[in-house]
Amino acid sequence: MASPQEIDNLQKSFQRAATLSGSPGAVSTSPTQSFMNTLPRRISVSKQTKALKPFSTGDIKILLLENVNQTAIEIFNEQGYQVEVLKGSLPEDELIEKIKDIHAIGIRSKTKLTEKVLRHAKNLVVIGCFCIGTNQVDLDYAAKIGTAVFNSPFSNSRSVAELIMAEIVSLARQLGDRSIELHTGTWNKVSAKCWEVRGKTLGIIGYGHIGSQLSVLAEAFGMHVLYYDIVTIMALGTAKQVSTLDELLNKSDFVTCHVPETAETKNLLSAPQFAAMKDGSYVLNASRGTVIDIPALIQAIKANKIAGAALDVYPNEPGKNGAGSFNDDLNSWTSELVSLPNIILTPHIGGSTEEAQSAIGIEVAAALSKYINEGNSVGSVNFPEVSLRSLDLDQENTVRVLYIHHNVPGVLKTVNNILSNHNIEKQFSDSNGDIAYLMADISSVNQSDIKEIYDQLNETEYKISIRLLY
Numbered sequence: 355m356a357s358p359q360e361i362d363n364l365q366k367s368f369q370r371a372a373t374l375s376g377s378p379g380a381v382s383t384s385p386t387q388s389f390m391n392t393l394p395r396r397i398s399v400s401k402q403t404k405a406l407k408p409f410s411t412g413d414i415k416i417l418l419l420e421n422v423n424q425t426a427i428e429i430f431n432e433q434g435y436q437v438e439v440l441k442g443s444l445p446e447d448e449l450i451e452k453i454k455d456i457h458a459i460g461i462r463s464k465t466k467l468t469e470k471v472l473r474h475a476k477n478l479v480v481i482g483c484f485c486i487g488t489n490q491v492d493l494d495y496a497a498k499i500g501t502a503v504f505n506s507p508f509s510n511s512r513s514v515a516e517l518i519m520a521e522i523v524s525l526a527r528q529l530g531d532r533s534i535e536l537h538t539g540t541w542n543k544v545s546a547k548c549w550e551v552r553g554k555t556l557g558i559i560g561y562g563h564i565g566s567q568l569s570v571l572a573e574a575f576g577m578h579v580l581y582y583d584i585v586t587i588m589a590l591g592t593a594k595q596v597s598t599l600d601e602l603l604n605k606s607d608f609v610t611c612h613v614p615e616t617a618e619t620k621n622l623l624s625a626p627q628f629a630a631m632k633d634g635s636y637v638l639n640a641s642r643g644t645v646i647d648i649p650a651l652i653q654a655i656k657a658n659k660i661a662g663a664a665l666d667v668y669p670n671e672p673g674k675n676g677a678g679s680f681n682d683d684l685n686s687w688t689s690e691l692v693s694l695p696n697i698i699l700t701p702h703i704g705g706s707t708e709e710a711q712s713a714i715g716i717e718v719a720a721a722l723s724k725y726i727n728e729g730n731s732v733g734s735v736n737f738p739e740v741s742l743r744s745l746d747l748d749q750e751n752t753v754r755v756l757y758i759h760h761n762v763p764g765v766l767k768t769v770n771n772i773l774s775n776h777n778i779e780k781q782f783s784d785s786n787g788d789i790a791y792l793m794a795d796i797s798s799v800n801q802s803d804i805k806e807i808y809d810q811l812n813e814t815e816y817k818i819s820i821r822l823l824y
């Protein structure tokens with residue numbers, strides 16, 4: 355989002371430009387990164403590539419909330435950005451104040467980037483969700499204002515699957531209760547209603563990254579696996595896809611949810627679904643708090659229909675760590691839930707391992723830096739995915755145009771008319787619903803032309819935002 359003033363300052367910053375080539379992003383093992391590596395850039399792998407900067411790197415302001423991992427902070431520091439790091443999320447009014455001034459924001463699951471908040475973002479180029487879920491961001495509105503959103507699609511999947519596997523065994527053995535009892539001095543050696551998991555049936559709702567990973571772990575424990583998903587997905591091992599949710603509920607001893615938060619998944623498990631489950635079965639949820647109707651779960655447990663539950667996520671969650679915040683003011687049913695037997699409650703830690711957080715930090719920070727520095731939107735969850743190979747070091751007087759616009763006929767003609775006095779070396783455009791994104795490298799551009807190109811593009815009818823990189 356280079357302003358004319360920034361364009362005038364461009365020359366000064368040019369020499370200070372940093373590349374991503376030395377960043378830890380290069381060691382990410384995610385397919386997103388591998389996919390990026392297969393892009394046309396490979397053709398010029400032996401050449402030195404030119405760093406692009408539209409502005410002094412020091413002008414880029416990034417706000418990182420919710421204890422984003424140190425790996426990300428290091429990548430942003432290497433880029434020379436101004437990085438502000440806060441441990442918790444921010445309440446809406448403080449977020450609105452902060453967002454007015456920043457170019458990028460990194461969040462996890464607690465920070466709500468609603469339309470109301472995003473309306474105040476005047477310079478926001480990019481949002482990084484340092485997690486899998488992106489339901490906390492109004493993705494459509496972000497796209498509408500030209501802000502790309504990136505996440506980490508599966509760096510914490512294994513961590514969640516391992517936690518669920520541990521909880522399945524813990525519920526079957528009433529481990530949580532025995533531990534709480536002994537912590538308070540009570541020796542209670544029982545075997546009644548305690549089971550092995552071998553030979554039992556696990557029903558997985560949502561057979562994506564986490565569900566399918568869990569499927570493999572559960573089979574290694576000797577469990578039978580059924581899964582229900584809205585799309586047909588290849589079974590791993592000897593797992594079987596069932597065609598209705600009811601069939602999964604009728605046949606499973608353990609039911610676990612691994613679906614995204616959508617309108618369709620709200621209260622996916624409620625009173626009728628608990629009624630359809632086997633007597634004495636167990637429920638687990640580490641997806642999103644809205645997926646299970648918790649008051650209905652409480653009733654099903656009180657009626658001895660459900661023998662235990664493990665919950666990692668809740669409709670309302672505290673914004674930061676601390677004693678006393680998980681209470682009835684947050685969710686009206688809290689005290690009733692915590693008084694029930696065989697309930698394992700964890701504070702949304704499914705993806706909270708050193709391995710996952712470090713990998714997520716690298717992956718998302720690299721994607722954000724690449725988008726800020728080069729305009730590469732591959733991997734974005736709300737934007738057309740567009741990429742151009744880097745400029746070579748010897749390419750003088752070449753400008754990269756990043757033009758985000760409404761997806762209506764005739765825009766490219768208008769833009770290419772503006773660029774036509776220069777050689778368009780390469781360009782790539784794609785659309786995603788109402789939003790389209792054009793990247794073009796144009797050569798033979800004098801310093802004096804740059805402001806003129808910017809001003810002309812800025813006056814086009816359907817532009818959403820423009821950045822010019824040099």
Ligand SMILES: NC(=O)c1ccc[n+]([C@@H]2O[C@H](COP(=O)([O-])OP(=O)(O)OC[C@H]3O[C@@H](n4cnc5c(N)ncnc54)[C@H](O)[C@@H]3O)[C@@H](O)[C@H]2O)c1
Pocket residue numbers: 486487507508510511514559560561562563564565582583584585612613614615616618619640641642666667702703704705706
């Ligand atoms: N507790 C945690 O710390 C934690 C960590 C990571 C992810 N999550 C949550 O877990 C969710 C799942 O993660 P994932 O990586 O496996 O996602 P994914 O996108 O890989 O898989 C989700 C699966 O759910 C299916 N699905 C969607 N709607 C459905 C419906 N109505 N009924 C049945 N299936 C449906 C999809 O087709 C897909 O196969 C995420 O969206 C996130 O909210 C929580």
Ligand SMILES: O=C(O)CC[C@@H](O)C(=O)O
Pocket residue numbers: 462463464484485486487488510702704705706
């Ligand atoms: O780390 C978090 O806050 C969120 C973890 C998880 O829910 C995710 O969506 O990846």
